[in-house]
Amino acid sequence: xxxxxxxxxxxxxxxxxxxxxAKTIPLKAVDDISFTIGKGETLGLVxxxxxxxxxxxRSILRLYKPTGGEVLFNGELVTEKNITHMRKKMQMVFQDxxxxxxxxxxxxxxxxxxxxxxxxxxxxxxxxxxxxxxMEIVGLNAEHATRYAHEFSGGQRQRIGIxxxxxxxxxxxxxxxxxxxxxxxxxxxxxNMFEELQQKLGVAYLFIAHDLLVVHHISKRIAVMYxxxxxxxxxxxxxxxxxxxxxxxxxxxxxxxxxxxxxxARHRIILEGDVPSPLKRPSGCPFxxxxxxxxxxxxxxxxxxxxxxxxHLVACWVK
Amino acid sequence: MSETLLGVQNLxxxxxxxxxxxxxxxxxxxxxxxxxxxxxxxxxxxGKSVTAYSIMQILADTGRITEGKVxxxxxxxxxxxxxxxxxxxxxxxxxxxxxxxxxxxxxFTIGNQMREAVILHTxxxxxxxxxxxxxxxxxxxxxxxxxRMKQYPFEHSGGMRQRVMIAMALACEPDILxxxxxxxxxxxxxxxxxxxxxxxxxxxxxxxxxxVTHDLGVIADMCDNIIVMYGGRVCERGTxxxxxxxxxxxxxxxxxxxxxxxxxxxxxxIPIAGTPINxxxxxxxxxxxxxxxxxxxxxxxxxPQELTINENHKAACWMNVKAAYEEASRNE
Numbered sequence: 001x002x003x004x005x006x007x008x009x010x011x012x013x014x015x016x017x018x019x020x021x022a023k024t025i026p027l028k029a030v031d032d033i034s035f036t037i038g039k040g041e042t043l044g045l046v047x048x049x050x051x052x053x054x055x056x057x058r059s060i061l062r063l064y065k066p067t068g069g070e071v072l073f074n075g076e077l078v079t080e081k082n083i084t085h086m087r088k089k090m091q092m093v094f095q096d097x098x099x100x101x102x103x104x105x106x107x108x109x110x111x112x113x114x115x116x117x118x119x120x121x122x123x124x125x126x127x128x129x130x131x132x133x134x135m136e137i138v139g140l141n142a143e144h145a146t147r148y149a150h151e152f153s154g155g156q157r158q159r160i161g162i163x164x165x166x167x168x169x170x171x172x173x174x175x176x177x178x179x180x181x182x183x184x185x186x187x188x189x190x191x192n193m194f195e196e197l198q199q200k201l202g203v204a205y206l207f208i209a210h211d212l213l214v215v216h217h218i219s220k221r222i223a224v225m226y227x228x229x230x231x232x233x234x235x236x237x238x239x240x241x242x243x244x245x246x247x248x249x250x251x252x253x254x255x256x257x258x259x260x261x262x263x264x265a266r267h268r269i270i271l272e273g274d275v276p277s278p279l280k281r282p283s284g285c286p287f288x289x290x291x292x293x294x295x296x297x298x299x300x301x302x303x304x305x306x307x308x309x310x311x312h313l314v315a316c317w318v319k
Numbered sequence: 320m321s322e323t324l325l326g327v328q329n330l331x332x333x334x335x336x337x338x339x340x341x342x343x344x345x346x347x348x349x350x351x352x353x354x355x356x357x358x359x360x361x362x363x364x365x366g367k368s369v370t371a372y373s374i375m376q377i378l379a380d381t382g383r384i385t386e387g388k389v390x391x392x393x394x395x396x397x398x399x400x401x402x403x404x405x406x407x408x409x410x411x412x413x414x415x416x417x418x419x420x421x422x423x424x425x426x427f428t429i430g431n432q433m434r435e436a437v438i439l440h441t442x443x444x445x446x447x448x449x450x451x452x453x454x455x456x457x458x459x460x461x462x463x464x465x466x467r468m469k470q471y472p473f474e475h476s477g478g479m480r481q482r483v484m485i486a487m488a489l490a491c492e493p494d495i496l497x498x499x500x501x502x503x504x505x506x507x508x509x510x511x512x513x514x515x516x517x518x519x520x521x522x523x524x525x526x527x528x529x530x531v532t533h534d535l536g537v538i539a540d541m542c543d544n545i546i547v548m549y550g551g552r553v554c555e556r557g558t559x560x561x562x563x564x565x566x567x568x569x570x571x572x573x574x575x576x577x578x579x580x581x582x583x584x585x586x587x588x589i590p591i592a593g594t595p596i597n598x599x600x601x602x603x604x605x606x607x608x609x610x611x612x613x614x615x616x617x618x619x620x621x622x623p624q625e626l627t628i629n630e631n632h633k634a635a636c637w638m639n640v641k642a643a644y645e646e647a648s649r650n651e
Binding site: 185254257 | 362363476478479506507508509510511512514515533534535536537538539540559560563564573574575576577578579580581582583584587588589590591594595610
């Protein structure tokens with residue numbers, strides 16, 4: 001693997017939830033996760049809604065104050081004090097291109113804001129040039145600069161969001177479901193752009209999504225989350241061909257593949273029931289209530305990630 | 320082939336807005352046979368949902384069927400009055416929607432809402448109706464139906480709510496079930512549960528299903544026959560294998576190239592250029608031609624007619640006409 005850029009160690013993010021009048025209990029949205037991302041690499045993060053993947057992305061950038069654990073960027077600890085400086089290196093692209101852009105700002109101001117915050121441009125002319133350059137990189141016309149967000153389609157708005165993230169020349173971008181809100185025919189445009197930008201600028205991505213086919217296409221490695229825990233991390237092809245964790249196995253078998261012969265020939269593993277509420281997390285392994293292999297040990301102790309060879313990490317007692 | 324259950328002929332539906340007439344559906348025709356699963360696939364704004372709503376006549380106030388016929392067992396539904404339609408809905412044809420949260424009433428219990436459907440369409444009353452509700456909830460795989468009947472929608476997860484919607488839709492064992500993006504709001508593992516449920520119920524009860532979705536994976540998994548829509552028109556129709564392995568419309572081809580698949584993981588995706596269609600401003604010719612790489616002069620001015628590729632496959636693209644013409648002139 002290439003040189004490590006981001007290292008996440010035992011990251012925890014709990015939210016207090018009120019129960020009754022005076023009692024609060026912690027909702028463990030992200031519970032002790034660790035992983036690394038290399039320079040210019042894409043790590044895909046998949047899981048179902050409520051598994052904590054978005055929270056993980058936000059905690060890394062300190063959009064929330066993490067409950068525990070640490071994030072190292074280029075070997076330097078990210079703290080409350082240096083976060084403004086750090087955000088020059090770490091940026092984010094949000095899921096919903098409709099609510100993540102200020103409706104009262106022109107495209108020029110949206111993309112220019114990070115330049116102003118970090119004082120990256122000496123004068124107005126330089127700022128203007130940089131903005132036009134960024135717009136060109138993401139495939140927007142110069143004439144769009146004076147328009148407002150509502151004048152654009154979903155795909156174009158997502159381009160504006162990406163240009164804003166790129167403005168500070170980051171080395172790492174957290175992409176939180178960046179194509180989920182887009183139409184099928186537009187998704188490919190945006191996915192291709194992410195891949196081209198990576199080749200051109202060498203940025204690393206944490207690519208969060210629930211669409212496994214999209215994640216597999218864009219990522220080098222994939223991490224699978226379930227109820228706040230990472231249950232499996234492996235190379236994308238390896239994970240797809242030889243999943244080990246029972247949850248990954250059923251998740252992959254549940255994805256409908258757009259190929260009638262392939263998808264009908266497969267054996268679908270249907271999971272029983274729903275994901276438990278993160279407030280009523282099962283004891284031991286979080287997946288055991290829906291797992292067809294669960295044993296007594298699974299109820300007693302939570303498995304930790306262990307290497308099964310070739311950087312394939314799995315947290316499971318049985319497999 | 321068996322007798323046609325539902326025939327949609329040259330359906331036109333428009334919405335009359337302040338900005339002018341929006342022709343959401345422009346001449347859609349198809350036949351649905353008993354026990355068939357028909358998939359309608361398209362992007363947002365392609366008119367796939369409006370087609371489904373037109374069959375049920377549950378369009379918004381501004382919407383109206385302006386032309387065409389919807390034949391149910393030979394009778395034209397567009398000529399029926401409100402009362403007749405009310406009998407049709409639920410009894411002959413039911414619909415489930417994308418978002419199970421907004422389609423259930425939050426202030427009534429599940430049992431209360433389901434009882435309403437049963438009482439409205441059958442002559443069961445009181446305890447007899449309750450028994451039927453319980454039976455339906457069991458049918459869709461809900462545990463402890465008696466407890467669930469006393470609960471409110473917010474106490475159920477998304478997958479559970481969609482099961483309740485399906486149970487409600489099946490209350491009178493309809494001939495047709497229309498599923499409008501039934502799994503779009505659900506997670507992958509829950510989606511698999513719901514699709515499996517629809518498939519098994521379809522087999523058990525022998526009803527016909529119209530599955531409206533934008534997800535080509537779901538379509539590939541579920542459907543016997545597929546209709547691809549763009550800009551309110553049908554571009555291509557055929558069996559699942561014909562559409563996926565032998566696409567004959569430039570839009571279908573582009574769509575299949577642009578999605579990640581098992582075969583193109585290491586390759587670059589080939590996107591469809593441009594932006595989705597603006598229905599207020601439809602092109603004069605083929606709706607897809609502004610985004611089509613192979614567009615010719617005739618595509619700009621004339622709407623292509625459907626051409627039969629083989630007995631299981633039709634496509635409305637001038638490219639096929641050109642190919643057929645070239646073929647013919649070569650043979651001469």
